[in-house]
Amino acid sequence: MRVAVSASGQTQLDELNPRLGRCEYFVIVDDVSGETWAIENTGRLSTGAAGIATATLLHNHQVDVVITGNVGPNAFTALEAAEIKVYTGTKGKVQDLLEQYRNGNLSKASGPNVGPHGS
Amino acid sequence: MRISIASGKGGTGKTLVATSLALSLMDQPRPVQLLDCDVEEPNAHIFFKMKQAGSQKVFLPIPKVDYDQCQYCGKCVEVCQFNAIALMKRTLVIFPDVCHSCGGCWYLCPTEALQPTPREVGAVGISQSGSFTLVSGTLKLGTHISPPVIKAVRAKEDPDSIVIIDGPPGSSCPVMTIVDGTDYCILVTEPTPFGLNDLVLAVEMLQVLGIACGVVINRDVPENDIIDRYCEDKGLPILLRIPLKTEIARAYAKGITLVESDPHWKPKFLELYQRVVREVAQ
Numbered sequence: 001m002r003v004a005v006s007a008s009g010q011t012q013l014d015e016l017n018p019r020l021g022r023c024e025y026f027v028i029v030d031d032v033s034g035e036t037w038a039i040e041n042t043g044r045l046s047t048g049a050a051g052i053a054t055a056t057l058l059h060n061h062q063v064d065v066v067i068t069g070n071v072g073p074n075a076f077t078a079l080e081a082a083e084i085k086v087y088t089g090t091k092g093k094v095q096d097l098l099e100q101y102r103n104g105n106l107s108k109a110s111g112p113n114v115g116p117h118g119s
Numbered sequence: 120m121r122i123s124i125a126s127g128k129g130g131t132g133k134t135l136v137a138t139s140l141a142l143s144l145m146d147q148p149r150p151v152q153l154l155d156c157d158v159e160e161p162n163a164h165i166f167f168k169m170k171q172a173g174s175q176k177v178f179l180p181i182p183k184v185d186y187d188q189c190q191y192c193g194k195c196v197e198v199c200q201f202n203a204i205a206l207m208k209r210t211l212v213i214f215p216d217v218c219h220s221c222g223g224c225w226y227l228c229p230t231e232a233l234q235p236t237p238r239e240v241g242a243v244g245i246s247q248s249g250s251f252t253l254v255s256g257t258l259k260l261g262t263h264i265s266p267p268v269i270k271a272v273r274a275k276e277d278p279d280s281i282v283i284i285d286g287p288p289g290s291s292c293p294v295m296t297i298v299d300g301t302d303y304c305i306l307v308t309e310p311t312p313f314g315l316n317d318l319v320l321a322v323e324m325l326q327v328l329g330i331a332c333g334v335v336i337n338r339d340v341p342e343n344d345i346i347d348r349y350c351e352d353k354g355l356p357i358l359l360r361i362p363l364k365t366e367i368a369r370a371y372a373k374g375i376t377l378v379e380s381d382p383h384w385k386p387k388f389l390e391l392y393q394r395v396v397r398e399v400a401q
């Protein structure tokens with residue numbers, strides 16, 4: 001299973017960037033192989049609907065779970081269609097959020113928690 | 120004569136100028152049309168207690184998928200520049216609120232699985248009293264693309280009337296839609312650094328479009344000449360100054376226009392109009 005964290009840097013020591021559609025990177029961890037790598041969020045550069053582009057990117061990287069802060073309505077619909085589960089945190093380093101996730105301390109988003117433009 | 124009214128940011132007094140200008144022109148031989156194109160927040164109707172005579176819905180085509188026909192080839196996703204379609208785990212998802220109705224997806228779909236279907240994006244309302252007509256556009260909640268609704272309002276323009284177009288704030292795409300094809304643009308600003316900054320952007324846009332413009336300074340204070348200096352430098356006429364006065368703001372907040380709260384403004388607006396006519400004739 002692949003877990004992605006929306007981050008402002010490329011390692012587990014970087015901070016969570018709570019804005020799903022606008023974060024710079026996703027740090028991805030593969031639970032089975034234990035590997036960690038980062039991908040650039042090219043979705044953030046899209047002119048409109050960055051959340052949808054970001055969801056597509058995560059789908060293409062076969063991500064199963066994404067940990068982030070804010071999810072807009074379109075991004076949520078897209079992630080749902082891609083069967084990617086969304087967990088939300090507020091702040092901390094990527095490794096802390098992964099830890100919280102594994103311990104079951106993050107809440108699963110059941111719907112969007114921000115408006116269409118991330119506000 | 121078509122006059123657009125714009126401002127860099129919201130709340131500078133566009134509607135204050137538009138409503139009073141329209142009222143001051145009521146006894147002109149030509150009929151007057153006021154077009155409220157601030158479709159996200161139309162408010163000109165508040166100042167004219169008129170009953171709406173008719174309204175018309177505005178539709179735009181958006182794609183609808185026939186899942187039996189779709190081969191999940193992803194062509195539509197590729198062609199859509201707005202990310203309005205996503206292909207996920209063999210489901211095609213369409214996001215109506217980001218679709219720009221360009222038609223690319225249904226033209227290119229190899230199996231005709233996509234068909235354009237109408238989506239309501241707003242409405243245009245018309246009220247009339249004597250030779251005065253108010254046309255208001257309203258964007259439907261949850262819709263973000265205003266130019267089609269603005270265009271639907273502007274389709275009601277009567278070439279024999281004096282047309283006054285009250286636009287949305289900003290200097291982006293919707294504003295281009297309201298100034299396009301007008302004879303003159305009145306820019307409403309206030310004497311602050313923010314006001315100046317937005318004015319500069321608006322003037323640059325109008326220069327590119329080749330539309331003549333002049334400035335109305337709202338909430339003017341005598342000791343501040345920040346806008347005056349800019350206008351002098353650019354050779355822009357200052358058409359009117361509306362002073363910063365609590366009486367004006369108070370009446371306006373109650374839905375009373377400037378010319379109604381204080382009739383001595385009427386000749387000033389008439390003069391403003393005549394000045395615009397002269398500037399256009401040049």
Ligand code: SF4
Pocket residue numbers: 181182198199200201202203204217218219220221222223224225
């Ligand atoms: S009509 Fe244009 S903008 Fe709308 S989904 Fe199709 S390609 Fe995208």
Ligand code: SF4
Pocket residue numbers: 184188189190191192193194195196211227228229230231232233
């Ligand atoms: S282009 Fe047509 S067939 Fe291909 S994925 Fe889109 S809707 Fe389906």
